[in-house]
Amino acid sequence: MTQNLPFSQACENNKRPILEKLAAIFHAPGLVLEIGTGTGQHAVHFAGHLSHLTWQPSDHPRNYQLCLPRIRQAGLANLNSPKSLDVCQSEWGLPDSVNGVFSANTAHIMSWPEVERMFAGVARILAPGSAFCLYGPFSYEGQHTSASNLNFDRHLRSQNPSMGIRDMSDLIALADRCRLSLDEDLDMPANNRMTVWRRQA
Template sequence: MSENKPYSQACENNKQVILEKLTAVFTSPGTVLEIGTGTGQHAVHFARHLPHLTWQPSDHPDNYQLCLPWIEDSGLDNINTPLALDVNQSNWNLPPINGVFSANTAHIMSWEDVKAMFRGVSAHLQQGEAFCLYGPFNYNGQFTSASNQQFNRYLKQQNPAMGIRDIEDLKEVADQNELVLEADFEMPANNRVLIWRRL
């Protein structure tokens, strides 16, 4: 790894277990939008191991170029140029996409941003296409671990608008946007992969 590359230890820790789930979901050739690409470590790993896919990185306009060192060093031709994406924009200005992936975004975004993300995802997916959302989630208003509760406290100290989201609230928003929860996989470190399918 060159010194100028941004680095996330969490990405390194979880990229392989997430890939196993994505391999089973994104089986057909197409373009997958990643919301919140961050360092680009996930984008490179998934594009390398899923060569039938074109990976479309995106991130907040203030952050979307962070991933460029990883993408440029990868030499992969199935990763598109990263896009600046504000989920609250009514027009996301995307190329045609066939799936969406996002990791560790729902607890960083405000709740209004989370709702906007679901609206935008639904608007860009066709019937039967998938939205894979990775991260920590609560169930019936309860934390799944003490470490998640501590993490949520830390998030709230950084910004009161952040926080671990409740699965029931997400289901309600998804229902309003013609997305149904098809699968909910337990992952290491008290995280989940939620597979939403466009109706």
């Protein structure tokens, strides 16, 4: 852990397996938006290993500067300064088109209307055929994939009833309304998934 920088153990644990998937998905040069950059550990790790990409961090207006010290310390030419992003705003203040979007562990801490706005916003700026990679725990047909995910979901809802692990059937229906299609649903460590949504033409 780098001294005095915000730190997430979960990010440290999952950054390598996530990078392995992203390297195969985001193989062409382009601009990738990260929604929910948090501490910046993912942004620095991915930009440092995927030099063909320009990585654009973003986070909620309350949190978007949390990653700034780590990003400045990294000094990577392909890692932009973080942007303030409220997914519920009609205009995101970002480029009209991006070549990819990545978000980790956000859908279950957003309310469902926020998830809806995130998918709609991603579809609005994502180039046709490009990928939206959404990482985290998900349920299937109302069933959790592990006891730990069930307990985590209960914990989230006890903290705030609007939060909770999202069901894949609901996400697929939402994505279809936004002209996004589920391309891959990849198994990841610690009962997580990497879902890859493609912008329809």
